Amino acid sequence: MARAEPSLRGYLAEACAAGLFYDRDAAVSLADLACGTCLGGALGDLAGRSVLLAAESQLTTALALVELDGVARRITIVPPDLEADHLGAVIAGSETDASVSDSGSSRLAGFEVPVRAVSAPSILPTPAAPAARRRTEWLLLTSGTTGTPKMVAHSLAGLTAAITPGRIAGDPVVWGTFYDIRRYGGLQIFLRAVLGGASLVLSCAGEPVAAHLARLADRGVTHLSGTPSHWRRALMNPAIRSIAPRYVRLSGEIADQAILDALRAVFPDAAVGHAYASTEAGVAFDVNDGLAGFPAAYVEEVRNGVEMKVVDGSLRIRSLRTASRYVGSEQALADAEGFVDTGDIVERRGERYYFVGRKGGIINIGGLKVHPEEVEAVINRHPQVRMSLVRSRRSPITGAIVVAEVVLDSQGDDASAQVELKDDILKLCREKLPRHKVPAVISFVPSLQVGAAGKLARRDG
Amino acid sequence: MMSVKLTIVEQMMQVAREQGKALAPLKDDLALAESGLDSLGFAVLVARLEDSLGVDPFTAAEDAFFPVTFGEFVKVYENGAR
Numbered sequence: 001m002a003r004a005e006p007s008l009r010g011y012l013a014e015a016c017a018a019g020l021f022y023d024r025d026a027a028v029s030l031a032d033l034a035c036g037t038c039l040g041g042a043l044g045d046l047a048g049r050s051v052l053l054a055a056e057s058q059l060t061t062a063l064a065l066v067e068l069d070g071v072a073r074r075i076t077i078v079p080p081d082l083e084a085d086h087l088g089a090v091i092a093g094s095e096t097d098a099s100v101s102d103s104g105s106s107r108l109a110g111f112e113v114p115v116r117a118v119s120a121p122s123i124l125p126t127p128a129a130p131a132a133r134r135r136t137e138w139l140l141l142t143s144g145t146t147g148t149p150k151m152v153a154h155s156l157a158g159l160t161a162a163i164t165p166g167r168i169a170g171d172p173v174v175w176g177t178f179y180d181i182r183r184y185g186g187l188q189i190f191l192r193a194v195l196g197g198a199s200l201v202l203s204c205a206g207e208p209v210a211a212h213l214a215r216l217a218d219r220g221v222t223h224l225s226g227t228p229s230h231w232r233r234a235l236m237n238p239a240i241r242s243i244a245p246r247y248v249r250l251s252g253e254i255a256d257q258a259i260l261d262a263l264r265a266v267f268p269d270a271a272v273g274h275a276y277a278s279t280e281a282g283v284a285f286d287v288n289d290g291l292a293g294f295p296a297a298y299v300e301e302v303r304n305g306v307e308m309k310v311v312d313g314s315l316r317i318r319s320l321r322t323a324s325r326y327v328g329s330e331q332a333l334a335d336a337e338g339f340v341d342t343g344d345i346v347e348r349r350g351e352r353y354y355f356v357g358r359k360g361g362i363i364n365i366g367g368l369k370v371h372p373e374e375v376e377a378v379i380n381r382h383p384q385v386r387m388s389l390v391r392s393r394r395s396p397i398t399g400a401i402v403v404a405e406v407v408l409d410s411q412g413d414d415a416s417a418q419v420e421l422k423d424d425i426l427k428l429c430r431e432k433l434p435r436h437k438v439p440a441v442i443s444f445v446p447s448l449q450v451g452a453a454g455k456l457a458r459r460d461g
Numbered sequence: 462m463m464s465v466k467l468t469i470v471e472q473m474m475q476v477a478r479e480q481g482k483a484l485a486p487l488k489d490d491l492a493l494a495e496s497g498l499d500s501l502g503f504a505v506l507v508a509r510l511e512d513s514l515g516v517d518p519f520t521a522a523e524d525a526f527f528p529v530t531f532g533e534f535v536k537v538y539e540n541g542a543r
Binding site for chain 1: 480504
């Protein structure tokens with residue numbers, strides 16, 4: 001008979017976890033957690049239940065996840081930015097009959113939940129924890145910007161399939177994530193820390209980037225992950241110089257050559273890798289050659305149990321890491337053959353595929369199509385540009401036109417220098433792009449909004 | 462302050478330069494179709510004029526009137542900017 005799949009607590013024991021989980025206010029030892037509880041004796045009451053995890057802090061969330069896996073029937077992870085209006089639908093759709101929150105959270109006030117527990121960042125020894133034997137279903141919420149978020153069902157086996165358990169060789173690993181662990185990308189980092197028994201530095205709500213970076217430096221972060229937008233924001237902060245990670249990881253958005261090169265320049269000794277994953281499709285692949293896009297061979301052969309194909313330009317993925325279904329919705333998650341359509345459009349150039357944008361994000365310029373992301377990738381290559389947002393503006397002549405907002409590396413006050421710089425960026429665009437993709441207007445802005453899921457906030461005007 | 466007409470002339474020259482187009486002499490009776498800018502060029506011009514003059518008179522207008530000559534084009538902006 002096959003060996004039972006370990007629970008998260010089982011992994012902690014197996015890895016002889018020596019790490020600590022930190023946030024701004026507390027530090028918790030994984031060794032203590034392996035044989036203790038953060039739930040003040042309530043874990044037994046949560047056994048077999050559908051538990052809504054709606055804590056305010058990432059640290060109390062992380063601790064509760066370790067305890068609930070293998071004990072609860074289902075864990076529904078509420079991301080910090082879930083709108084209050086949608087909470088009722090999530091509770092109903094997930095058949096929630098228990099909750100875990102923390103001292104900072106009041107979001108469940110007014111909802112009928114039979115069993116309520118509180119997760120605290122302090123561990124009490126527990127003489128008899130319930131055995132973690134159940135196959136807990138994990139529900140993650142998608143980060144769609146419109147409508148009710150979808151609830152996506154995963155198993156721990158699928159969520160951890162891309163991770164090699166056990167300690168990483170060399171000096172002790174300290175993970176950091178700009179991502180919130182309540183989103184798929186951040187959860188992957190949390191799981192890497194647990195399966196490796198490694199430390200993890202978590203941010204607090206509203207914590208400034210400089211303060212987060214300072215804490216990452218204090219804890220000696222070795223492995224750090226975020227979206228390209230997270231990284232661009234971090235690179236604009238002088239405190240970035242205080243950290244020296246061995247591994248830098250990007251995922252969640254297109255990693256263009258400019259951000260990969262910028263990270264290589266700032267961290268010359270680090271391995272810089274970008275990963276492709278989505279809440280529905282799971283982790284598909286890592287790219288570690290320092291180049292944007294991915295080798296075409298990834299599509300042509302089955303790698304690590306992941307199959308990919310390109311249909312109408314859109315990348316489809318099939319593997320054991322993909323989610324099993326949507327909960328509370330009849331919508332099919334995968335096609336008849338089990339492939340998940342990611343909606344990410346790829347383009348083959350030579351022996352490599354490049355991500356060019358989202359299926360729904362196309363701008364139509366008098367019948368010609370543009371993906372905002374492909375224009376941003378060109379603008380971002382300008383040495384004085386830190387990040388950019390390309391969007392459509394309605395045009396009485398062509399229906400729409402491309403405009404760009406650009407954040408510079410350093411904001412100069414010199415008006416004539418700014419005019420020259422705009423010309424220079426436009427020149428770069430004209431060299432690299434067909435005419436209709438060149439922005440009609442470029443404006444310099446001090447910053448761009450990055451949503452709670454770490455992605456550039458896109459809106460059309 | 463720069464006149465509306467002068468702003469338009471400068472922006473047209475700029476767009477023509479960027480797009481590698483030769484601009485015809487900008488007389489009032491010049492047909493826009495003969496000006497040297499194509500529809501994408503005009504789309505860029507209108508977007509930029511919206512930023513520099515603060516108005517897109519074509520989108521703001523209730524009737525879908527589009528000028529035929531350069532003089533009419535300038536007039537639409539002069540009326541719209543008021």
